[in-house]
Amino acid sequence: MKTHGYGWANGKIILMGEHAVVYGEPAIALPFTGTKVEVHIKPAETTQLISTYYQGPLSNSPDSLHSIHVLITKLLTHFDYQAGLSFTITSTIPAERGMGSSAAVAVAVTRAVFHFFDVPITHDLLLHFVNQAEKIAHGNPSGIDAAATSGKNPLYFIKGAPFEDFPLNIDAYLVVADTGIKGQTRAAVASVAQLRQTAPDTTIPALQQLGKLAKRARQTIIHNQPAQLGACMSNAHFLLQQLSVSNSCLDNLVDTALQAGALGAKLTGGGRGGCLIVLAENRLVADGIEQQLRLQGAKQTWVQGLGAYEHV
Numbered sequence: 108m109k110t111h112g113y114g115w116a117n118g119k120i121i122l123m124g125e126h127a128v129v130y131g132e133p134a135i136a137l138p139f140t141g142t143k144v145e146v147h148i149k150p151a152e153t154t155q156l157i158s159t160y161y162q163g164p165l166s167n168s169p170d171s172l173h174s175i176h177v178l179i180t181k182l183l184t185h186f187d188y189q190a191g192l193s194f195t196i197t198s199t200i201p202a203e204r205g206m207g208s209s210a211a212v213a214v215a216v217t218r219a220v221f222h223f224f225d226v227p228i229t230h231d232l233l234l235h236f237v238n239q240a241e242k243i244a245h246g247n248p249s250g251i252d253a254a255a256t257s258g259k260n261p262l263y264f265i266k267g268a269p270f271e272d273f274p275l276n277i278d279a280y281l282v283v284a285d286t287g288i289k290g291q292t293r294a295a296v297a298s299v300a301q302l303r304q305t306a307p308d309t310t311i312p313a314l315q316q317l318g319k320l321a322k323r324a325r326q327t328i329i330h331n332q333p334a335q336l337g338a339c340m341s342n343a344h345f346l347l348q349q350l351s352v353s354n355s356c357l358d359n360l361v362d363t364a365l366q367a368g369a370l371g372a373k374l375t376g377g378g379r380g381g382c383l384i385v386l387a388e389n390r391l392v393a394d395g396i397e398q399q400l401r402l403q404g405a406k407q408t409w410v411q412g413l414g415a416y417e418h419v
């Protein structure tokens with residue numbers, strides 16, 4: 108056992124395929140290194156949490172931290188540890204923006220506990236603990252948040268099939284912008300389901316086309332074709348608009364990015380708020396886009412290099 112433990116995790120974004128993935132089409136998620144959670148552990152009299160939302164004994168933590176409470180209890184039982192530990196959690200991942208913040212906290216807590224006990228953790232065991240916490244936080248998670256916040260590569264996934272990772276090697280920059288509005292994943296998923304019932308002739312082909320674009324996007328990443336990836340992203344945004352999951356704020360910021368020279372832009376995740384993602388051919392263009400997005404009201408922006416040497 109050490110005198111301290113440390114764990115970390117990234118945020119995640121969905122690059123392509125949101126909503127269509129619910130209907131069996133492929134999607135791509137990316138670890139998003141622009142945001143991060145870190146957890147530090149040290150021995151204490153009783154087990155306690157120190158975070159932005161709550162500071163105090165684990166046993167009194169609020170409902171919003173219930174999944175972390177259960178996770179820590181399971182981890183300490185796993186190591187048969189009876190004494191207290193203090194967990195300091197710091198995060199730059201905004202909550203409820205589709206960036207996987209709950210999974211990332213669970214990944215960082217689990218890594219920190221194994222580090223404290225000086226025991227290496229396999230990726231499978233990490234996901235086992237994190238997915239238990241995610242079940243409590245989200246009911247029936249796909250597991251993609253846990254996999255993408257703990258890994259380094261893009262993940263290609265189809266519901267019910269194992270995740271496939273592939274190398275990120277595209278000479279371009281991704282700008283991520285937060286509208287500042289909470290995403291409405293649940294409502295958006297429900298309205299796509301309704302559209303699929305009431306207007307199947309347009310909705311089903313749109314969902315299938317989103318799946319095709321996700322497949323094509325994977326090829327463009329493997330073959331380092333930024334312009335083609337940008338086109339896939341903008342096409343996907345147009346289809347997501349048809350599915351009624353965008354809103355005027357996202358549409359305005361997508362237009363702003365395109366006018367500022369983006370190769371492509373789209374909403375990411377559930378939509379109707381949350382974040383958008385923009386592809387830029389180099390850092391200079393990315394910085395210019397970031398500035399324009401902020402002028403148009405984006406609350407926060409991040410830039411991530413996507414080339415093999417940028418992404419660590």
Ligand code: PMV
Pocket residue numbers: 121124125126127128129204205206207249290292296375376377378381
């Ligand atoms: O915003 P997020 O990261 O929760 O992504 C939602 C993705 C959807 O495809 C809209 C829903 C889902 O369960 O896959």
